[in-house]
Amino acid sequence: MSVRTNTLIIGGGIIGVSIASSLADRDVMIIDSGEPRFGTSIGNAGHVVVSHAQPFAAPGMIAMGVKSLLHADGAFAFSAHLPLQATSWIASFMRNCTRRNVEKFTPGLLSLLRTSAELIHSSGVTTTSTPTWEVFTSHKAADQARVESEHFSHLGIRSLLINRSEALEQEPSLTPQVKAVVELGEDFGLDPRELWQRLRATNPDLVFHSHELAAAIAPSKGRYLVTTTSGMQITAENIVIAAGSWSGEVGALLGIKVPIIAAKGYSVSVPMPKGTNSLHPMIFADEKTATGPLGDYLRMSARFELTHPNDRSIKEKRIRQLYERAATVLNLPLIPTNLAELSPWTGLRPASADGAPYIGPVPDLPGVYLATGHGLIGTALSLGTADLISRYIRDQAVTPAELALSPRRFRH
Numbered sequence: 001m002s003v004r005t006n007t008l009i010i011g012g013g014i015i016g017v018s019i020a021s022s023l024a025d026r027d028v029m030i031i032d033s034g035e036p037r038f039g040t041s042i043g044n045a046g047h048v049v050v051s052h053a054q055p056f057a058a059p060g061m062i063a064m065g066v067k068s069l070l071h072a073d074g075a076f077a078f079s080a081h082l083p084l085q086a087t088s089w090i091a092s093f094m095r096n097c098t099r100r101n102v103e104k105f106t107p108g109l110l111s112l113l114r115t116s117a118e119l120i121h122s123s124g125v126t127t128t129s130t131p132t133w134e135v136f137t138s139h140k141a142a143d144q145a146r147v148e149s150e151h152f153s154h155l156g157i158r159s160l161l162i163n164r165s166e167a168l169e170q171e172p173s174l175t176p177q178v179k180a181v182v183e184l185g186e187d188f189g190l191d192p193r194e195l196w197q198r199l200r201a202t203n204p205d206l207v208f209h210s211h212e213l214a215a216a217i218a219p220s221k222g223r224y225l226v227t228t229t230s231g232m233q234i235t236a237e238n239i240v241i242a243a244g245s246w247s248g249e250v251g252a253l254l255g256i257k258v259p260i261i262a263a264k265g266y267s268v269s270v271p272m273p274k275g276t277n278s279l280h281p282m283i284f285a286d287e288k289t290a291t292g293p294l295g296d297y298l299r300m301s302a303r304f305e306l307t308h309p310n311d312r313s314i315k316e317k318r319i320r321q322l323y324e325r326a327a328t329v330l331n332l333p334l335i336p337t338n339l340a341e342l343s344p345w346t347g348l349r350p351a352s353a354d355g356a357p358y359i360g361p362v363p364d365l366p367g368v369y370l371a372t373g374h375g376l377i378g379t380a381l382s383l384g385t386a387d388l389i390s391r392y393i394r395d396q397a398v399t400p401a402e403l404a405l406s407p408r409r410f411r412h
């Protein structure tokens with residue numbers, strides 16, 4: 001089959017469907033390879049975190065990573081499946097854990113996160129009615145909460161210190177381990193599957209081909225010809241690479257080197273425990289775990305394990321650790337004997353080498369755009385990313401802070 005389109009988006013996760021929804025007035029097509037690659041965007045924790053405006057590569061991350069690696073159940077880990085090429089990504093990430101990196105990307109990330117949050121609210125998706133809580137349990141909890149709150153006020157992000165008794169009054173299911181809470185005034189939660197479905201449906205004319213894997217891309221008379229493994233041929237004026245953890249593989253089809261690595265995370269979902277209000281999505285700062293209400297369910301997620309992009313294996317041990325960590329903060333029932341009752345799941349975060357996403361045109365390849373590398377915050381950045389890509393495609397203004405996120409920053 002041979003078809004034509006104005007804009008072809010490679011990858012139909014949350015970033016792909018968000019971009020398609022922002023270009024709803026155009027002729028847009030998405031191809032997605034389907035299972036087993038598809039799915040990270042609909043099974044994640046659904047936190048929309050304006051508070052996460054700092055890039056993941058920042059001072060303190062190396063020390064935190066090393067500390068975590070020394071513990072068998074640390075939140076950060078290397079998998080045995082990690083490809084050899086990962087060493088250059090790791091070296092580059094370590095080099096980028098600097099104050100300069102933070103100053104370079106924070107303004108653009110904050111602006112995109114705020115745009116995203118606003119557009120997500122107006123998309124009509126169901127969101128939690130109460131903001132997210134960051135919860136502290138260590139003996140230094142009070143100091144940690146104060147420092148965190150000062151950090152947010154420095155960035156101009158709304159936050160509020162909540163004392164322990166007030167937190168317990170609002171959420172009686174918190175355990176006595178909880179010592180301090182910071183309310184993140186601009187953050188909220190949602191069901192990522194509902195957001196994905198809603199955005200996919202925004203443009204009724206959107207052509208979405210599932211189970212089509214881009215296998216070759218060739219320039220052709222000022223356009224691009226994309227061939228899929230099933231033999232479909234698509235001619236497009238613009239190509240957006242939104243292939244998550246596989247964006248490096250897709251970029252290579254055009255000779256572009258995209259520094260991306262897959263970071264596996266786990267989640268479990270349980271019926272909302274009795275006596276839990278769970279009005280608030282929560283981030284457990286010391287346990288490096290997040291929980292979020294999804295209707296009658298509570299979802300918990302954790303772990304950042306660098307691995308191969310085909311590795312979505314589920315280890316029973318990790319599921320237990322995740323549940324036990326969440327149980328430090330919330331009064332949960334005993335872990336079921338049959339772990340399948342927890343609906344265990346893994347997804348792959350597309351992690352960039354400087355902890356900030358790659359969003360913008362690819363130098364020297366007119367009409368080719370990257371929208372990838374969103375790491376821990378792809379849902380949160382979804383519609384902000386889409387708004388920026390659509391302004392690039394329409395030749396509209398882009399701010400210097402947004403320009404910092406463009407792929408111009410790495411050589412290919």
Ligand SMILES: Cc1cc2nc3c(=O)[nH]c(=O)nc-3n(C[C@H](O)[C@H](O)[C@H](O)COP(=O)(O)OP(=O)(O)OC[C@H]3O[C@@H](n4cnc5c(N)ncnc54)[C@H](O)[C@@H]3O)c2cc1C
Pocket residue numbers: 010011012013014015016031032033034035037038039040041042043044045046047048049212213214215242243244245246247250263264265266267290301302346347348349350371372373374375376377378379380381
């Ligand atoms: C446990 C966990 C919890 C998380 N919690 C949150 C959270 O609370 N908030 C938040 O903002 N983010 C969260 N994230 C991160 C978020 O899920 C990701 O950043 C986001 O899903 C990335 O979206 P994407 O569209 O770039 O990638 P993906 O969802 O991976 O989509 C990429 C798509 O490209 C397709 N594809 C790949 N190769 C090809 C090819 N050659 N041709 C065609 N199609 C191809 C795949 O099938 C896939 O569907 C979490 C992630 C995990 C794992």
